[in-house]
């Protein structure tokens with residue numbers, strides 16, 4: 001057994017794992033900036049430029065109590081599909097399932113920040 005080699009390979013695995021997580025977060029942030037800030041605002045506080053035109057207003061993710069699954073649902077199919085505002089568009093034709101999962105994780109992670 002070569003413990004040095006095992007340690008190195010563990011280190012490499014952890015490094016590439018953290019790189020994957022980090023790059024997913026960057027990708028999610030890029031999607032958010034491109035498609036969501038207009039309504040939800042740069043910090044996800046529901047204060048984007050469209051805010052004044054929308055009633056109900058865009059959600060503030062920092063105080064959201066929605067589960068991650070429900071977020072995926074509303075992002076995928078839009079507000080209307082879950083009995084909420086039609087102003088929240090469906091994204092399934094714009095984003096892949098993986099992208100929706102990533103951006104849902106991103107906005108879910110904003111709460112309590």
Ligand code: HEC
Nearest residue numbers: 035036039056057058059064066071079084085087088103
């Ligand atoms: C045209 C404006 C608009 C855009 C663009 C938009 N949203 Fe929304 N979103 C809304 C509105 C308005 C609501 C609140 C709906 C309601 O309360 O009935 C909402 C609600 C949500 C909710 C539910 C949160 C909660 O706590 O109830 C999530 C999650 C969400 N949006 C994610 C996103 C994501 C992710 C994007 C970008 C891919 C996005 N939205 C783009 C307007 C928008």
